[in-house]
Amino acid sequence: MIHQKANTIVIKIGSNVLTQANGSPDNLRMKALVRQMVYLREQGQEIVLITSGAVAFGRKSTIFEKKTDAVVQKQILAAVGQIELIKNYKQLFLEHNTPIAQIMVTKSDFRDRKHYLNMKNCLEGLLKNNIIPVINENDTVSVTELMFTDNDELAGLVAAMLDANNLILLSNVDGIYKGHPNDPEAELIEKVGSKTPSMANFISSSKSSFGRGGMLTKMNMAKKSADLGIGVTIANGKREDVLIDYYHNRLRCTYFEPAKAKQSPKKWIAHSEHYSKGEVIISAGAENALRSDTITSLLPIGILEIRGNFTKGEIIRIQSEDGRKIGLGKAAYGAKVAAEKQGISNQKPIVHYDYLYLYQDR
Numbered sequence: 001m002i003h004q005k006a007n008t009i010v011i012k013i014g015s016n017v018l019t020q021a022n023g024s025p026d027n028l029r030m031k032a033l034v035r036q037m038v039y040l041r042e043q044g045q046e047i048v049l050i051t052s053g054a055v056a057f058g059r060k061s062t063i064f065e066k067k068t069d070a071v072v073q074k075q076i077l078a079a080v081g082q083i084e085l086i087k088n089y090k091q092l093f094l095e096h097n098t099p100i101a102q103i104m105v106t107k108s109d110f111r112d113r114k115h116y117l118n119m120k121n122c123l124e125g126l127l128k129n130n131i132i133p134v135i136n137e138n139d140t141v142s143v144t145e146l147m148f149t150d151n152d153e154l155a156g157l158v159a160a161m162l163d164a165n166n167l168i169l170l171s172n173v174d175g176i177y178k179g180h181p182n183d184p185e186a187e188l189i190e191k192v193g194s195k196t197p198s199m200a201n202f203i204s205s206s207k208s209s210f211g212r213g214g215m216l217t218k219m220n221m222a223k224k225s226a227d228l229g230i231g232v233t234i235a236n237g238k239r240e241d242v243l244i245d246y247y248h249n250r251l252r253c254t255y256f257e258p259a260k261a262k263q264s265p266k267k268w269i270a271h272s273e274h275y276s277k278g279e280v281i282i283s284a285g286a287e288n289a290l291r292s293d294t295i296t297s298l299l300p301i302g303i304l305e306i307r308g309n310f311t312k313g314e315i316i317r318i319q320s321e322d323g324r325k326i327g328l329g330k331a332a333y334g335a336k337v338a339a340e341k342q343g344i345s346n347q348k349p350i351v352h353y354d355y356l357y358l359y360q361d362r
Contacts, residue, residue: 010166011167012151023056089134105119120161123161166231174239224271280319299347316329338350
């Protein structure tokens with residue numbers, strides 16, 4: 001694996017890393033990872049921690065009445081466990097004279113660009129004052145449609161928000177394999193570039209006992225983050241000195257090579273599909289223009305159809321005539337005006353290039 005020495009590293013630790021096989025907290029593992037994060041800080045790195053584990057930590061001390069609803073159970077486990085989780089982190093970091101701050105978020109916190117920038121300013125302020133942000137999803141108030149797929153998604157969003165150079169996703173396997181990780185014949189895929197063929201057929205669809213996501217979620221998020229210019233490492237958080245080996249380029253893992261870094265607004269838009277309010281269907285010619293090497297905005301002449309009732313400034317989906325997802329963009333004007341300009345030449349762009357994010361070819 002090859003990576004540049006980054007100013008900011010976002011580290012996501014999964015539930016299975018922080019728990020033992022029987023579901024009880026793995027305090028020794030947590031202590032070891034805290035020690036390694038402090039080591040990275042001593043080397044001049046800024047650390048942002050995205051941590052799972054609240055629900056798993058809550059299981060050890062919570063007994064429910066028989067008729068407690070399953071969703072309510074999870075909310076209770078998250079509320080009880082989050083206290084235990086952050087208390088452990090605070091004590092362990094304090095042993096190294098390292099202050100931390102707890103930040104609880106939901107997906108809706110990233111919906112509005114102004115709110116997004118306020119959060120970005122808060123995180124940057126913490127880092128400038130040598131405080132490690134410890135971030136987790138607020139499962140106590142999240143509803144299904146506004147939940148992150150997994151903390152991998154949250155980690156990718158935070159890495160994009162902070163213009164981080166590197167994102168590390170710690171799971172309980174060394175990375176992505178050509179086959180099942182438990183198969184001794186399975187080959188670890190050590191490097192993934194923009195031209196690497198899809199690896200979805202190699203990945204088991206099973207999810208962890210304590211988390212929502214799986215390796216497929218990690219791969220998709222890693223590919224999106226790499227496309228935005230962030231180097232992504234998927235590694236085994238149970239491995240001794242995993243973060244130290246990462247820093248010294250001797251870690252066995254899967255590394256996603258970053259593309260050229262995108263502008264900050266594009267990074268926000270790339271993660272905004274869930275907040276989109278409508279869509280535009282574009283012609284093949286318009287798609288070819290957008291995907292060319294020339295900087296091109298989306299013009300009304302290339303629009304075949306307007307769907308939804310979006311307003312100026314809202315995120316819209318860009319789709320091909322045959323139903324393929326092409327990208328996302330910030331609408332320069334609302335659906336009514338867009339419909340009036342549809343198919344007409346010499347009009348201002350409906351999505352300016354600076355606020356346009358294209359998916360990798362699918």
